[in-house]
Amino acid sequence: xxxxxxxxxxxxxxxxxxxxxxxxxxxxxxxxxxxxxxxxxxxxxxxxxxxxxxxxxxxxxxxxxxxxxxxxxxxxxxxxxxxxxxxxxxxxxxxxxxxxxxxxxxxxxxxxxxxxxxxxxxxxxxxxxxxxxxxxxxxxxxxxxxxxxxxxxxxxxxxxxxxxxxxxxxxxxxxxxxxxxxxxxxxxxx
Amino acid sequence: xxxxxxxxxxxxxxxxxxxxxxxxxxxxxxxxxxxxxxxxxxxxxxxxxxxxxxxxxxxxxxxxxxxxxxxxxxxxxxxxxxxxxxxxxxxxxxxxxxxxxxxxxxxxxxxxxxxxxxxxxxxxxxxxxxxxxxxxxxxxxxxxxxxxxxxxxxxxxxxxxxxxxxxxxxxxxxxxxxxxxxxxxxxxxxxxxxxxxxxxxxxxxxxxxxxxxxxxxxxxxxxxxxxxxxxxxxxxxxxxxxxxxxxxxxxxxxxxxxxxxxxxxxxxxxxxxxxxxxxxxxxxxxxxxxxxxxxxxxxxxxxxxxxxxxxxxxxxxxxxxxxxxxxxxxxxxxxxxxxxxxxxxxxxxxxxxxxxxxxxxxxxxxxxxxxxxxxxxxxxxxxxxxxxxxxxxxxxxxxxxxxxxxxxxxxxxxxxxxxxxxxxxxxxxxxxxxxxxxxxxxxxxxxxxxxxxxxxxxxxxxxxxxxxxxxxxxxxxxxxxxxxxxxxxxxxxxxxxxxxxxxxxxxxxxxxxxxxxxxxxxxxxxxxxxxxxxxxxxxxxxxxxxxxxxxxxxxxxxxxxxxxxxxxxxxxxxxxxxxxxxxxxxxxxxxxxxxxxxxxxxxxxxxxxxxxxxxxxxxxxxxxxxxxxxxxxxxxxxxxxxxxxxxxxxxxxxxxxxxxxxxxxxxxxxxxxxxxxxxxxxxxxxxxxxxxxxxxxxxxxxxxxxxxxxxxxxxx
Numbered sequence: 001x002x003x004x005x006x007x008x009x010x011x012x013x014x015x016x017x018x019x020x021x022x023x024x025x026x027x028x029x030x031x032x033x034x035x036x037x038x039x040x041x042x043x044x045x046x047x048x049x050x051x052x053x054x055x056x057x058x059x060x061x062x063x064x065x066x067x068x069x070x071x072x073x074x075x076x077x078x079x080x081x082x083x084x085x086x087x088x089x090x091x092x093x094x095x096x097x098x099x100x101x102x103x104x105x106x107x108x109x110x111x112x113x114x115x116x117x118x119x120x121x122x123x124x125x126x127x128x129x130x131x132x133x134x135x136x137x138x139x140x141x142x143x144x145x146x147x148x149x150x151x152x153x154x155x156x157x158x159x160x161x162x163x164x165x166x167x168x169x170x171x172x173x174x175x176x177x178x179x180x181x182x183x184x185x186x187x188x189x190x
Numbered sequence: 191x192x193x194x195x196x197x198x199x200x201x202x203x204x205x206x207x208x209x210x211x212x213x214x215x216x217x218x219x220x221x222x223x224x225x226x227x228x229x230x231x232x233x234x235x236x237x238x239x240x241x242x243x244x245x246x247x248x249x250x251x252x253x254x255x256x257x258x259x260x261x262x263x264x265x266x267x268x269x270x271x272x273x274x275x276x277x278x279x280x281x282x283x284x285x286x287x288x289x290x291x292x293x294x295x296x297x298x299x300x301x302x303x304x305x306x307x308x309x310x311x312x313x314x315x316x317x318x319x320x321x322x323x324x325x326x327x328x329x330x331x332x333x334x335x336x337x338x339x340x341x342x343x344x345x346x347x348x349x350x351x352x353x354x355x356x357x358x359x360x361x362x363x364x365x366x367x368x369x370x371x372x373x374x375x376x377x378x379x380x381x382x383x384x385x386x387x388x389x390x391x392x393x394x395x396x397x398x399x400x401x402x403x404x405x406x407x408x409x410x411x412x413x414x415x416x417x418x419x420x421x422x423x424x425x426x427x428x429x430x431x432x433x434x435x436x437x438x439x440x441x442x443x444x445x446x447x448x449x450x451x452x453x454x455x456x457x458x459x460x461x462x463x464x465x466x467x468x469x470x471x472x473x474x475x476x477x478x479x480x481x482x483x484x485x486x487x488x489x490x491x492x493x494x495x496x497x498x499x500x501x502x503x504x505x506x507x508x509x510x511x512x513x514x515x516x517x518x519x520x521x522x523x524x525x526x527x528x529x530x531x532x533x534x535x536x537x538x539x540x541x542x543x544x545x546x547x548x549x550x551x552x553x554x555x556x557x558x559x560x561x562x563x564x565x566x567x568x569x570x571x572x573x574x575x576x577x578x579x580x581x582x583x584x585x586x587x588x589x590x591x592x593x594x595x596x597x598x599x600x601x602x603x604x605x606x607x608x609x610x611x612x613x614x615x616x617x618x619x620x621x622x623x624x625x626x627x628x629x630x631x632x633x634x635x636x637x638x639x640x641x642x643x644x645x646x647x648x649x650x651x652x653x654x655x656x657x658x659x660x661x662x663x664x665x666x667x668x669x670x671x672x673x674x675x676x677x678x679x680x681x682x683x684x685x686x687x688x689x690x691x692x693x694x695x696x697x698x699x700x701x702x703x704x705x706x707x708x709x710x711x712x713x714x715x716x717x718x719x720x721x722x723x724x725x726x727x728x729x730x731x732x733x734x735x736x737x738x739x740x741x742x743x744x745x746x747x748x749x750x751x752x753x754x755x756x757x758x759x760x761x762x763x764x765x766x767x768x769x770x771x772x773x774x775x776x777x778x779x780x781x782x783x784x785x786x787x788x789x790x791x792x793x794x795x796x797x798x799x800x801x802x803x804x805x806x807x808x809x810x811x812x813x814x815x816x817x818x819x820x821x822x823x824x825x826x827x828x829x830x831x832x833x834x835x836x837x838x839x840x841x842x843x844x845x846x847x848x849x850x851x852x853x854x855x856x857x858x859x860x861x862x863x864x865x866x867x868x869x870x871x872x873x874x875x876x877x878x879x880x881x882x883x884x885x886x887x888x889x890x891x892x893x894x895x896x897x898x899x900x901x902x903x904x905x906x
Contacts (some may be wrong), residue, residue: 129241
């Protein structure tokens with residue numbers, strides 16, 4: 001197995017029984033999926049649950065994967081659906097709130113006060129994203145943080161392009177409004 | 191400084207149309223204020239980048255946990271596949287369904303026990319397939335063969351082929367049955383913070399859907415090319431025929447809207463279709479217009495095309511007209527509407543709403559049928575009409591054999607649904623014929639021998655088998671809707687108020703949701719039960735082999751009384767009373783129980799045991815005793831009224847059909863019709879090709895029965 005193989009080639013090999021290919025895909029995507037799910041949930045534990053289930057489903061779908069499609073679309077589709085559906089579980093309701101995960105190390109020059117301020121600001125901003133309805137949140141995160149264009153998001157979310165854009169518009173309008181109400185400006189943040 | 195553009199986020203996030211984007215760009219080149227405003231907006235949104243952290247460290251044991259999860263799932267699938275491959279024929283489905291349930295349960299249990307990812311409470315999976323069922327996945331290759339237990343994901347498309355069917359459990363509250371040649375897309379399956387949302391796109395074919403009452407924050411819609419059906423807890427059928435959508439409600443009510451922009455939906459607020467009503471939504475000349483958001487998205491996803499529809503004229507048309515569908519026998523009989531020839535049986539046509547029409551159906555050799563019907567807008571009216579023959583047939587004159595159909599097996603009691611007559615063979619085969627007996631609608635097999643007689647609701651047939659399962663079969667397609675363990679059911683189950691109540695030979699009484707098969711309660715009484723229960727006043731009465739009758743309410747035995755030493759005949763209910771025939775020390779007894787305050791109102795000793803279900807007619811209780819005596823008692827008092835000696839052994843319960851008491855002989859195959867108001871006066875008789883051992887089924891003014899030589903009869 002060479003690391004240069006594309007995701008789709010790896011899935012093909014995996015479908016033929018090469019379990020090592022699955023490990024390579026895991027190595028490529030586990031961190032990315034953890035980041036995506038954490039940003040979606042704001043909770044590490046929940047993110048881990050969904051990432052775990054996502055890979056179990058990837059494994060189960062190995063023989064159904066269409067190599068002409070992108071593997072990343074498949075895994076984001078599975079993860080997004082699991083994220084959205086997992087949100088409704090009762091145990092999730094007890095997990096409201098956010099936790100900062102993998103904060104970047106404080107800058108050398110940063111004072112303790114500044115570190116606390118940045119942590120609080122990050123939590124506030126993340127809370128605004130988490131407060132978005134599921135559709136809007138998923139589209140915003142996929143676009144802003146995962147770098148997907150709307151066509152790709154439409155594939156991942158199984159929505160029309162128009163619906164995706166509507167969701168994004170609602171998301172950014174809500175975020176702009178919330179920023180204004182919270183009095184958070186770039187000047188304050190800096 | 192004036193900001194000329196209010197919503198910079200639309201520009202920043204590329205949400206403007208190309209033309210608008212060009213206009214803003216052009217404006218920005220000339221407007222310093224707007225460039226400043228844009229910079230502020232961009233700065234504001236760039237703050238969110240602090241949330242982005244790229245990849246996040248993964249726990250070191252994550253891969254091991256995933257592997258453990260995969261092994262658990264694979265093991266369950268292997269068990270399922272292994273079990274299925276070992277079993278042939280009828281056992282295949284039961285094993286598959288059981289394994290599917292095991293799989294789901296085990297997966298969920300495993301997820302919960304292994305500190306792995308907790309599973310969403312709502313799963314969507316196929317519970318039954320028959321024939322050719324294909325799954326086109328939103329991601330991945332299509333699955334040409336779908337097995338029970340297969341999960342359905344959002345965006346997946348299920349297709350059934352000719353003669354095929356498929357049942358799907360959608361979340362916890364919805365079940366649906368797809369009949370043949372149906373395409374259904376699971377457009378939205380979401381469980382959100384504030385509730386769940388389900389949108390199904392029915393592109394073609396027919397679905398029977400049943401939901402339990404949805405929670406306040408749950409929405410469930412079925413979108414067809416022309417209609418949006420929203421429900422809160424009901425059972426209904428959706429037929430999609432090209433650009434026509436028919437919605438028929440079996441219980442509860444559904445709200446039906448058109449697929450239209452929000453403005454148009456406001457102009458026509460939709461229609462609420464209630465039980466036993468149907469509405470047809472269609473469109474005529476199409477004109478492309480701006481689409482509504484979500485509905486259009488569902489439709490686009492479903493058909494891959496832009497929504498096109500006309501103005502409101504079609505809805506007005508629908509409201510201005512209603513449909514009349516007439517089925518029955520004999521096929522080919524002429525149908526006149528208001529004196530003008532409209533066609534022949536069976537037929538359907540659209541008529542102006544709000545008008546009364548005279549329908550006349552006639553054919554040489556038959557008595558004319560005439561009825562005035564009033565057509566309601568957007569609502570379909572159905573009539574099933576059997577013309578009576580004018581020529582006498584059989585001894586005594588009148589009536590006769592309307593039709594007969596030879597089968598290759600001995601049938602149990604027929605069951606009559608709105609689609610036709612269903613006959614279960616003792617070998618487990620099940621066949622359905624149209625009411626004229628000319629066309630076999632479908633055939634299927636239970637997989638096990640039939641344990642008792644079937645019962646029909648309008649759209650389903652319920653029958654027990656010798657594996658101890660209660661089977662629910664779709665009357666339209668023959669597809670098995672569900673199958674639940676219920677013990678050996680020797681007599682007909684009872685359908686009442688959306689429930690199926692069964693009584694098994696081990697004395698267990700069970701109540702199931704008729705739509706989903708979910709067991710609601712069970713209760714075990716002392717004696718075994720070989721009789722049909724009676725559902726009345728919210729309670730269930732059963733007569734058991736220990737000679738007692740029991741009153742069960744919501745799974746608890748609340749009353750019992752001993753009538754005799756043994757009861758093997760089903761009780762009969764009428765006018766707030768239950769009549770029970772029993773054996774009592776080698777003799778017989780007939781008892782009357784008051785339902786309101788359960789107590790035995792009267793008891794009458796009979797010379798020989800009462801082994802058949804009493805028949806209540808015009809205030810009289812008629813019984814057939816073991817010595818082939820046919821006698822009547824006054825219902826309220828139990829006073830004997832008249833006695834007639836029969837000419838042989840009778841095994842089928844006497845029934846009332848067309849004002850006649852029908853008695854069928856086990857050996858000779860003779861069926862006698864006694865005038866129900868004539869104190870046991872024989873009106874006529876009919877000689878059939880074989881003896882009658884199975885129960886008879888009166889329906890729609892005729893009598894259906896199966897003879898021991900395998901002939902299904904429809905008698906006048």
